[in-house]
Each structure stands twice: as C-alpha cells, then as structure tokens.
Amino acid sequence: MPRPAEAALLSTSLIPTDNSTYEALPLVDSESLQALITHEALNASALELFAIANASVKEYGHPTRVIGSGGHYKTLGWIEKQLKNMSDYYTYEKQEFKALNGMVFNHSLSVNGVKVLDEKPFQLTPAAHVYWADLVVIDNLGCEDIDYAPLNASLSTNTVALIKRGECPFGNKSSLAGKWGASAALIYDPESDEIITGTLGTPTNTTVGTLGISKTLAESLIAQKNAGVPLKINMFIAAYVGFIKTKNIIATTIHGDQDNIVALGAHSDSVEAGPGINDDGSGTISLLNVAAQLTNFKINNAVRFAWWAAEEEGLLGSNFYAYNLTALENSKIRLFMDYDMMASPNFEYQVYNGSNELNPPGSEELKQLYIDYYESKGLPWVLIPFDGRSDYVGFIETGIPAGGIAAGAEGKNSQNGEVLDKCYHALCDDVTNLNWDAFLTNTQLIAHSVATYANSLEGFPLREPPKVASSADVPYKFNLHGNFYIM
Numbered sequence: 001m002p003r004p005a006e007a008a009l010l011s012t013s014l015i016p017t018d019n020s021t022y023e024a025l026p027l028v029d030s031e032s033l034q035a036l037i038t039h040e041a042l043n044a045s046a047l048e049l050f051a052i053a054n055a056s057v058k059e060y061g062h063p064t065r066v067i068g069s070g071g072h073y074k075t076l077g078w079i080e081k082q083l084k085n086m087s088d089y090y091t092y093e094k095q096e097f098k099a100l101n102g103m104v105f106n107h108s109l110s111v112n113g114v115k116v117l118d119e120k121p122f123q124l125t126p127a128a129h130v131y132w133a134d135l136v137v138i139d140n141l142g143c144e145d146i147d148y149a150p151l152n153a154s155l156s157t158n159t160v161a162l163i164k165r166g167e168c169p170f171g172n173k174s175s176l177a178g179k180w181g182a183s184a185a186l187i188y189d190p191e192s193d194e195i196i197t198g199t200l201g202t203p204t205n206t207t208v209g210t211l212g213i214s215k216t217l218a219e220s221l222i223a224q225k226n227a228g229v230p231l232k233i234n235m236f237i238a239a240y241v242g243f244i245k246t247k248n249i250i251a252t253t254i255h256g257d258q259d260n261i262v263a264l265g266a267h268s269d270s271v272e273a274g275p276g277i278n279d280d281g282s283g284t285i286s287l288l289n290v291a292a293q294l295t296n297f298k299i300n301n302a303v304r305f306a307w308w309a310a311e312e313e314g315l316l317g318s319n320f321y322a323y324n325l326t327a328l329e330n331s332k333i334r335l336f337m338d339y340d341m342m343a344s345p346n347f348e349y350q351v352y353n354g355s356n357e358l359n360p361p362g363s364e365e366l367k368q369l370y371i372d373y374y375e376s377k378g379l380p381w382v383l384i385p386f387d388g389r390s391d392y393v394g395f396i397e398t399g400i401p402a403g404g405i406a407a408g409a410e411g412k413n414s415q416n417g418e419v420l421d422k423c424y425h426a427l428c429d430d431v432t433n434l435n436w437d438a439f440l441t442n443t444q445l446i447a448h449s450v451a452t453y454a455n456s457l458e459g460f461p462l463r464e465p466p467k468v469a470s471s472a473d474v475p476y477k478f479n480l481h482g483n484f485y486i487m
C-alpha cells in the first residue's frame with residue numbers, strides 16, 4: 001500500500017522531524033508488505049543488473065559479476081546508491097576483505113607439435129610456459145607423494161605430469177606434481193568422456209599450471225608411452241592468480257529493537273562464466289525490493305539486510321562477517337535467513353532442512369514458517385539439505401539459528417526430472433533465465449519472513465550463547481606463499 005496522498009500534503013505544512021514521519025507509519029504486517037512486491041519492480045531491477053554485468057565485457061569477453069570485475073564493482077555501487085536513497089530508514093556499512101581471484105587469458109597444448117583442440121584450464125591455475133617437455137604418467141590417483149616416483153625415475157628435468165582425477169582435490173595433485181619437479185600438470189577423468197575442470201583452490205608454493213584433457217587423449221598418450229613413443233609436450237597458459245579487495249554491504253534499520261535483530265542475506269557476486277542474474281542476482285534484487293518497501297512501515301525489531309561478496313569463492317564474505325562478530329554483536333542477531341537463487345527456470349520451492357537438534361534452536365521454527373507459507377498458497381515444496389552450500393554456514397557454526405529457501409541449481413526437479421537451472425554457473429544465466437512465478441512468490445515470501453519477525457519474535461526461541469568457532473571450523477583459509485601474480 002502506498003502512503004496516502006493526504007499524509008504527504010499534511011507533512012509539508014507541519015514540517016515534521018524524521019522521527020514523527022516514521023511514527024506516523026503503520027506497523028508492519030505481512031499482507032501489506034507482500035502487497036507492495038511487484039513483478040514490474042523485480043523486472044526493472046533485473047534489467048538494470050544485467051546491463052551492469054556488461055561492464056565486464058571488455059576485460060572478460062562476456063558479461064559477468066565475478067568478484068574483482070567491473071560488473072561486480074558496479075553491482076556494489078548500484079546497491080549502495082539505493083541504500084543512500086533510503087538513508088532516513090537504514091544505516092549501512094561496507095566491510096572490505098581480500099579474496100583470491102584468478103583469470104586465465106588463453107592457453108594451448110600440443111603433443112609432438114600437434115595441437116590439442118579441446119583442453120580446459122582449471123580455475124586458479126598459475127601460468128605455464130613449457131616447451132618440449134617429457135610426459136610422465138603418475139601412479140595411482142596422484143594423492144600421495146609416492147605416486148610421483150615416476151618423476152624421480154625420469155631422466156628429464158623438463159616434465160609434465162599426467163594424473164587421473166579422484167580421491168583428493170585437484171589442487172593437491174597440481175601441488176604434488178610441482179613438489180616432485182614437474183613444470184605443469186594434465187588431469188583427466190578415467191570414468192567420463194567429459195573434459196574435467198574445476199578449481200585448484202588456494203595455491204601452494206609448488207602449484208603448477210594445470211589443464212584438463214579428455215579420457216580419449218589421455219589413454220592414447222599412455223598407450224603410446226607404453227609402446228616407447230617419445231612424447232614431447234608444449235603447454236602454454238597465460239594466467240593470473242592474486243588477491244583482490246572486495247566488500248560486503250550490510251544495512252540495518254535505524255528503528256526497531258537493536259538487541260533483537262532479524263538478519264537476512266543474498267550474495268552480490270556471480271561466477272566468472274556469466275552474469276549470474278538468477279545466481280544470485282535474484283536474491284540481491286529480492287532483498288533490495290523488500291528493503292525499499294519496508295520503509296513504508298514501522299517495525300518492532302531491527303532488520304539487517306546483507307549483500308555478501310565472494311560467495312562463489314567459498315562463502316568468503318559471509319564467513320568473514322559471521323566469524324568476526326564479537327560475542328555481543330553475535331548475541332543480538334536472533335536469526336539469519338539466506339536467499340540464494342530465487343527464480344530458477346525449472347524451479348522447485350525448496351526449503352533448507354534445518355533442525356533444532358542439529359542446528360541452533362530456531363532453525364526449525366524458521367523452516368516451518370516457509371513450509372506454512374507454501375502450504376497456505378497450495379504450492380508444492382521440498383526439503384533440501386542444509387549442508388553448507390550457501391551463506392548460512394558462518395551463522396549456524398557460530399550459534400545463530402538460520403534457514404532459507406531456494407529455487408534450485410544443478411540438481412533435477414523431482415516432478416519432471418529435468419535440471420532445475422539449465423544456466424547454472426553459465427553464460428546464459430541472464431534475464432531470460434528467470435522464472436517470474438518463482439521470483440514473485442519467493443520475494444513475497446521473503447517479505448513475509450521479514451514482516452513476521454520485524455513485527456514480533458514472540459515464541460521464537462531465545463538465542464543460545466554465541467558458539468566460538470574454532471579455527472578448524474573456518475572452512476576456507478588463506479595460506480598463500482610466494483608470488484602468484486603470474487602472467
């Protein structure tokens with residue numbers, strides 16, 4: 001409901017202070033807040049965000065909002081601009097942190113001078129310049145030092161290691177290959193024809209340039225090698241791995257009980273592959289729209305909206321925030337709601353399967369709020385594992401009850417068996433990838449969750465004391481040695 005025109009007229013003659021304007025607002029209720037969420041506003045924001053992702057085209061060759069890109073910096077500016085416009089209702093802070101960022105500009109591979117056409121670089125691979133190196137086949141799965149004995153046995157000091165996928169992270173294989181003297185590594189999947197790729201994760205001081213190759217090529221190389229054919233490898237990767245600065249944006253209502261904060265978040269970044277309009281442009285937009293409409297109401301409890309950065313690099317922004325809260329700040333947050341991917345094209349209404357037994361008490365009440373909402377609309381819903389794939393992790397690990405909803409990623413829809421988001425982590429995650437029924441329903445549900453708890457936390461479990469996460473719980477640590485600014 002918009003504010004009545006009469007009140008606006010009145011205010012010009014009375015010249016009220018900000019506070020009396022606020023006091024004149026109606027107390028928030030779910031139906032009224034939901035009624036202000038419109039398809040048109042979501043669409044307008046989605047079009048703006050897609051245009052913003054275009055700012056990366058020059059550098060990346062395609063639209064993206066990955067951390068460190070023009071598209072992501074502009075996304076942050078766009079969120080800030082909207083918060084500045086609501087400065088009589090919210091204060092906001094920017095929390096800066098460093099995150100590992102990688103880029104592969106180009107790469108090539110040839111065997112005995114014959115170009116391989118379908119190799120793929122691993123994310124966060126360092127550069128490689130290898131000329132006429134000897135191919136060495138690594139034993140077993142390349143997860144143990146002993147598997148690299150063939151490098152020792154090789155008479156050559158100019159080598160490329162060929163390794164199977166499996167058992168340990170790709171980063172371990174690349175790092176072990178470098179440790180035992182290889183100049184670069186090739187990884188293949190013995191069980192699939194797909195060319196393997198993935199992330200090498202945080203580099204060590206021995207991580208080497210790494211490419212994925214097909215099973216067909218790998219098996220042919222092994223056969224030739226066994227037949228005594230000398231195999232000479234040229235491998236070139238122009239790449240960069242380094243730290244960039246990025247930031248979380250965290251807005252809190254000026255009004256409402258600041259000792260009982262209702263918190264919610266979405267992530268502002270995308271993967272490098274595409275513009276991320278569903279993942280998580282949708283959650284980013286939902287939060288902005290709900291935050292804007294909440295300004296039409298008075299609230300009892302403070303509400304905190306967060307836009308996390310570097311979710312796609314391993315939940316870095318939300319972990320940075322949650323694990324660094326003081327015990328006092330932590331204890332004021334009554335619950336955290338995660339909204340990541342609200343509008344998947346072949347969506348399901350997914351609810352995180354939190355429980356009060358396994359997760360901080362209140363997680364189950366929150367789960368029930370979402371289920372009750374879908375039930376009240378006669379919409380089918382499914383539970384999905386609450387197992388660490390999004391930004392709630394830092395909260396539940398530090399004792400804050402949490403939950404959330406999603407519309408689906410690379411999994412299959414339980415009704416029709418098709419993939420939930422065919423553009424998951426891909427270039428086609430653009431405005432045309434959004435399902436508008438799911439987007440509108442889920443944003444209205446976000447409005448419902450905010451209105452419900454901003455109005456009252458009565459009956460919602462009281463906070464247990466903050467849990468101090470041991471450093472072993474922190475899922476992602478920086479341990480960069482040496483200089484990785486490599487071209």
Ligand SMILES: *[C@@H]1O[C@H](CO)[C@@H](O)[C@H](O)[C@H]1NC(C)=O
Pocket residue numbers: 043044047436
């Ligand atoms: C979004 O807005 C654009 C521009 O006004 C319009 O062309 C498009 O049809 C709208 N899309 C949806 C799904 O409403």
Ligand SMILES: *[C@@H]1O[C@H](CO)[C@@H](O)[C@H](O)[C@H]1NC(C)=O
Pocket residue numbers: 047050051054057
């Ligand atoms: C993005 O840029 C391309 C050209 O680089 C242009 O064709 C397209 O219209 C732009 N899209 C948006 C949403 O601005």
Ligand SMILES: *[C@@H]1O[C@H](CO)[C@@H](O)[C@H](O)[C@H]1NC(C)=O
Pocket residue numbers: 081082085
């Ligand atoms: C600022 O908010 C007002 C309404 O509150 C809206 O009309 C205007 O478009 C907003 N401006 C920006 C730049 O978002």
Ligand SMILES: *[C@@H]1O[C@H](CO)[C@@H](O)[C@H](O)[C@H]1NC(C)=O
Pocket residue numbers: 105106238
């Ligand atoms: C590889 O990328 C670098 C950096 O963009 C560029 O300078 C170089 O010319 C490229 N090389 C090839 C072979 O495309």
Ligand SMILES: *[C@@H]1O[C@H](CO)[C@@H](O)[C@H](O)[C@H]1NC(C)=O
Pocket residue numbers: 145146147148149150152180
């Ligand atoms: C390589 O040789 C050195 C020296 O002989 C030995 O200490 C090391 O364990 C060997 N490494 C592997 C992987 O076999």
Ligand SMILES: *[C@@H]1O[C@H](CO)[C@@H](O)[C@H](O)[C@H]1NC(C)=O
Pocket residue numbers: 143167168169172
């Ligand atoms: C991967 O490497 C890390 C660091 O060296 C080690 O702690 C871990 O056990 C390795 N993982 C596996 C599965 O080998």
Ligand SMILES: *[C@@H]1O[C@H](CO)[C@@H](O)[C@H](O)[C@H]1NC(C)=O
Pocket residue numbers: 205206481
């Ligand atoms: C790499 O780092 C390890 C400790 O993490 C150290 O023992 C080793 O000497 C370093 N190797 C090189 C080549 O710098």
Ligand SMILES: *[C@@H]1O[C@H](CO)[C@@H](O)[C@H](O)[C@H]1NC(C)=O
Pocket residue numbers: 316319320321323324474
């Ligand atoms: C907490 O903050 C410190 C310094 O500001 C930072 O080094 C650390 O990585 C942060 N914790 C997490 C889990 O990100």
Ligand SMILES: *[C@@H]1O[C@H](CO)[C@@H](O)[C@H](O)[C@H]1NC(C)=O
Pocket residue numbers: 353354355357358383384385
């Ligand atoms: C949800 O979690 C509970 C444990 O709290 C488990 O018993 C149940 O099987 C889970 N449901 C689904 C659908 O995963």
